Each structure stands twice: as structure tokens, then as C-alpha cells.
Amino acid sequence: MPASPHHNPFADWLRAHAVPLTHLDPEAPLDDLEPLRAVIGDARVVAIGENSHFIDEFALMRERILRFLAERCGFNVLAFEYGFSEGIPLDGWAQGEGTDDDLSAHLAAAIPVGVDAPLRWMRRHNGTASSPVRFAGIDIPAAGGSLLPALAPVADYLRQIDSETLPMVQTAMRIAETFAGGSGAVAAPAWARLATAEQDTLSAVLARLVIRFRSVEPLYVSRGDQRSYDVALRCLEGACHADYTFRAMADLFAGKGLAADTSSRDVYMAGSVLWHLEHFEPGTRIVLAAHNAHIQKTPISFSGHLTGLPMGQHLHRALGDDYFALGLTSTTGHTAEMPRDENTPFGFTVDATALEPPEPGSIEAAFADAELGLSIADLRQAHSDAHDNAGHAPGPDRIRIQSAYLHTPILEAFDAILHTPTSTVADNLKGL
DSSP states (O other): OOOOSSOOHHHHHHHHHOEEOOOOOTTSOSGGGTHHHHHHTTOSEEEEOOSSSSBHHHHHHHHHHHHHHHHHSOOOEEEEEEEHHHHHHHHHHHTTOSOTTHHHHHHTTSOOSSOHHHHHHHHHHHTTOSSOOEEEEEESGGGGTOSHHHHHHHHHHHHHHOGGGHHHHHHHHHHHHTTOOSSHHHHHHHHHTSOHHHHHHHHHHHHHHHHHHHHTHHHHHHHSOHHHHHHHHHHHHHHHHHHHHHHHHHHHHTTOOOTTTTHHHHHHHHHHHHHHHHHSOTTOOEEEEOOHHHHOSSOEEETTEEEEOOHHHHHHHHHGGGEEEEEEEEEEEEEEEOOBOTTSTTSBOOEEEEOOOOOTTBHHHHHHHTTOOSEEEEHHHHHHHHHHOTTSOOOOOEEEETTEEEESOHHHHOSEEEEEEEEOBOSOOTTO
């Protein structure tokens, strides 16, 4: 893409400091990623983003970075923007359970957000590796589409530990079945059509269950074990956060939502990452794959309205420099817009939309003006340069989110940006 006619001072900084990469092929040698080792330092959680789901180049780069961090830097967990409860059987499969063909059945009801290829690499890697790579889901169940994937294991747990409480979770499951869908884009409007009494009963039952779980932890652990209790409680908490998200989304669509109310999903995802850090072996290092808007460290606002505090902001507060946010973006090609359509399995379709030239002030415009190809820039160095030099050019103030822009101070939102010059919408989106 030709440079803009206006001088872009941040492009000068990128031209001097960005590191070129040579490969998109996930099977290619990893030597070109070696500069990433110094960039991430000793971080315990390295989040790898994308400015849109369903983009081939972002999926390929995330798989290459996963390989590099696992094979050369000692990372041993892949945490993904995928349901916490649904992630448990996927971890078993990645460790060698079942057959290779079983993965398709595991993923049949899930939005195809790019977890298939990393899992298949993990299973092959773990077949010969001395230290296996684990898989961890972090999200509310079914991307907010159904409470059932989280409530079913809670019901199984209560059958063994506290059968007297089982009718409560069965009541929640009965109501949840009436509006379950493939994602929140289906379930949230269906939830909004429930009778108010059903909505309130569901929320009340879930709240009672969480309080009971926490109140009688010693009893439950004495009847089973600590890990089974911890997993069941985390699944139950996922159902609670999903239920809260239904209300938040309904209010948002009605134009009366509370500020940042949809943060209920992101704080659950952040809590799940911290949960996995605590429950895997000491020294665990996590590769975290999610959308840029989830991993960034600054609030999400549109048109001056605060809509969310992302997972990355919560993780940065909890972990400090042990959390590293690597955003992925592109300057040309196509992106995946997702217009809502309740008549589809996941409540939306995917439209390949041509990208316009980058807006002035965006990180994409800076990469274009610097005439950089596939490359990575350590923004912490730029932040330090700006702090040390009062006359230093300010960083970009926006980044692409699909074909729109999210206005946020990029040097504060991300620790690094990986740029691919073009992006291509995947053509194998089964069910979309």
C-alpha cells in the first residue's frame, strides 16, 4: 500500500524499530520469531489477538507463535476464547484421549473461531513431547449461547456430592433449555422474550447455587476432592456470568444499559486465566488466544460511551508485567463483518468486506506509511521513548476492529503489534 501524502512521525519510529518476519506457514522454521523471545521477556501470560475472527493470516500467525512459545520458550498451556466447561474434554483429547476423528464431534456445535488447527498440532506435539502442552477454555459457555454446557457438569457433580441440591440446578437447566442457541447472538434475544418470572427465577436459582457451593465447600470437598469442587464451582460461575450477560445485552440493545455492563463476560475470562495459572503446575506459562478487544489493557468505548472493561485490563491489574498483550492487525485485503441473523445457527453470518485505506491516526496507517510488510513492533519501547522524550511523537489513537476503528491509546492498550500486510476471510466456515 502506498504511503499517505501526510508525514506520519510514528511511521518513522516503526521504520526504525519494527522487526520483519518471513513466514506465515505454521510448518515453516521458527527462527524468524526469535526476536519475540526478548519482546515478551518473562511474562507468564502472552495474549495473541486478532482484529477480526475468521481471518486466515491471523490464524496462521497465532499457530506459529504458539509453536514458538511452546517449543522454544517453555510455555505449556494454550488458553483460548472458548468455553471453560467445554474446554475440559478438549484438553483430554489434546493429551491423547480418544481418536483423531473425535475432535470434529467435540467442535460440532462451536463457532469455528480457529481452535481446530492448534488442537491438532498439540495432539501431535504431545505424542512425543517430554512436557505436554495443555488446553484451557476460559469463556462463558457456548460464547454466551447456552448455559447447558456449564450446568450439565454441575448437575453431574451434585448427583455424587449433594443430591438434595440437584433439583435447583435442574430448574435452571429447564429454563435454560428454552432459549439455548449457538452463541449469545441467538440466546440473548431469545432470553429477552422469556417471561420476566422465568428470567428472575433463573437468576435467583443460580445465585443460590453459587452461595451454597461457597458456603459448604468443606462439606463438598470431604465428600469428593478439591479439584472436582473447584471445577464444578468455576462452571457454575460461568453460568452466572452468562446469565448476567443476557441482561446486560438486552439492556444495551434497548438503549438503557449501565456503563460497561457487558464486562461480566470479560471479567469471567480473566478470572479463568488466573484460575488456570493457579491450578496447573507451578511455573505454568500461558499462551492466550482471543480477539484484540478482549486482550487489550484499556477500556472499550464507542462514540464516547464506555461499553466494557476487557479481559486484558483485568489481567494487567492482576499480573502487571507478567501479562503481555500482542495485537494482530492488517492494512489491506478483507475482514469478516458479522451481521446479526437469528435464523442462522450462531445468530450471524460472515461477510467478507474489503478494507478501506487505513484512517490517519491508526496503527494501520503507521505501518502502511512505514511501508512495512509482515513485521512486529515492541510498543513498550515506543512508550518508553515517548515518556523519556517530551517532544516524541504520540502513538496512534485507534486500531481496526473488523472494518471499523476502536479509538484507544495504542501504546497503553498493547505491548506489541504484529502486522500482516493483507488479510483474507477463511472460506471453510462450516455452518456460517
